Amino acid sequence: MAGNAKQLKGNTRWALGLNATLVYVFFYAPIALLILFSFSDDPLVGRWGGFTLDWYRAFGENEEVQSALGVSIRVAIMSTVVSVVLGTMAALALERYRFRGNKFFDALLYLPVIIPDVTMAVMMLLFFTIARNAASTIFGVDVSKGVWSVTVSHIAFSISFVSIVVRARIAGMSEKLEEAAQDLYASRWQAFRYVTLPLILPGIIGGGLLALTLSLDDVVITQFVAGPGSTTLPVYVFGLIRRGVSPLINAVSVVMLAASVLLVLLSLVAQRARGGDVT
């Protein structure tokens, strides 16, 4: 309580203030620099050469960047939609029903969260290679890696995160509410639609945004399973750095940063505006 808070004395107060300032500088100085130098009219990163919007123009005109951005968005949306549906279903099953092997599936579902990215990436690569061989021997079709393999990989790791977030929400919701709905003549589907869904929606939105962010961010796994034409924006940026850095990277990064911030804001708005009207 505020009334119990101790009055901080001179030195302590000063030291804590400095600490807080340093933490914030540490967090935000790189971001400030990134934004600043994305407007620098000098081809060398980190040298100020006057204000320009050229890099943003280049971002808009560069076909490679545009195609990478397109791939990123497509993959992110598809993997988010699928992982939200599957993750929510998994969360409902694990939280609401008792069945044989419940604990085992529980542990299994969370494995992707703790598996290192590189391991996951190698696993996925191996899986797609074998799947491709199998497909060509059995069906005689060639399924080389591409946008679909990137999407499948993203779904694979996103499901875990979605279901963790959604489950926390379901666990906080009394089963009695669903029973009450059914007692009040709602079918199972109606009980889900009008009672369960509105109440776990913040969890679903939260999980979905997490999946979206993870998908837009991922470099390691995507790089392993991407085929020709399926380079995502982060992978492209990563490649750009190796070929020599230009302030274009700054501009791309700022756009990605802005997109992330926008997503978070959207999620806050969505959660505040949630309504459960039966219509």
Added chain:
Amino acid sequence: MGDEMQDQAGGPMTAAVDIQSVTKRFGDVVAVDNVDLEIADGEFFAMLGPSGCGKTTTLRMIAGLEFPTEGSLKIFGEEVGTLPPNLRPVNTVFQNYALFPHMNVLDNVSFGLRMQGKDKRESAHAAQEMLELVQLGGMAKRKPDQLSGGQQQRVALARALVNKPKVLLLDEPLGALDLKLRQDMQNELKSLQRELGVSFVFVTHDQEEALTMSDRIAVMHDGKLLQVGTAEELYDQPVNRFVADFIGQTNLIDATVFDADMIVLANGTKIRAPNPYPAGDKVAMSLRPESISIGHVDEVPDEFRSTSLTGTVSDVIYLGHSHVYTVNVDWMPLEVRTNATPTSIKHEPGSEVAIWWDRRSDWVVPDEGHGA
């Protein structure tokens, strides 16, 4: 007046709820064990017992939230064994109410009507009317978490009753309310039930609540139905030790049957106690504290000589309207409750006393159903 009570239909009445040989198992656990129960239409019926006795499971089976493992369950003659809850003509007031937190009071109450496909305006109108009935007309736009416990209770009641159920089920409906509010709600529930004429089936662990409100009470213990009867029947003629002990307060005195008219207590005293059990059977005599008289040893009236004991007062508590004595009779303490009037004599601890009772007020039960 001359006119006789008659069933208007002329034939045998169909029970509102008819439970026959119903057993419910959860894995190896038997929650409800071969229960037979009939609840009449328009009856205020209580299911009473300690937690884990199977009363809530029985209620949930009537609601359709659990299905019987064995047996038959009928609602107004229709077998509903495995019919899902949304297809049954019953509604439930849940323990802790289970109001939908994301809907306002009006939407909560109209939910059932909407799910039955009723028109939105019509439903809202009916819901508003029901809210007026439970005196919450002005709360329609509030969210449940903006209401007090008592108000939430009324919303839960309105939400169930607006659907005009043929049977209303109530699961510990007053458990979450404080004492004063609980007593008010008891009266309100009772008058609401009379007004609507619908069967109320309610589950409680509070015997006083059950006794005050119900037409009939079913006492359950360990999944078994021990006794069904009116409050008086349960209080005066319990079928075993458990019921005797659970309903009200009583002294249970171990004894052996001597003959159809006498029993022998542990210290060899013969007591007049009419009973239907064979000689030599282990029984217990239930003696209500308020039906015992207390006085000096030489004061025992002649007609009560065969139903009296002597002992020593070990404790006395004054409760304003009564004295509660603890009297040690040789081998066990008995509780005696007498009216305290300005003229009544108070027996101090340590004094030798006699206690006696009318032989119609003792009651012999078989020595089974130990412990609560």
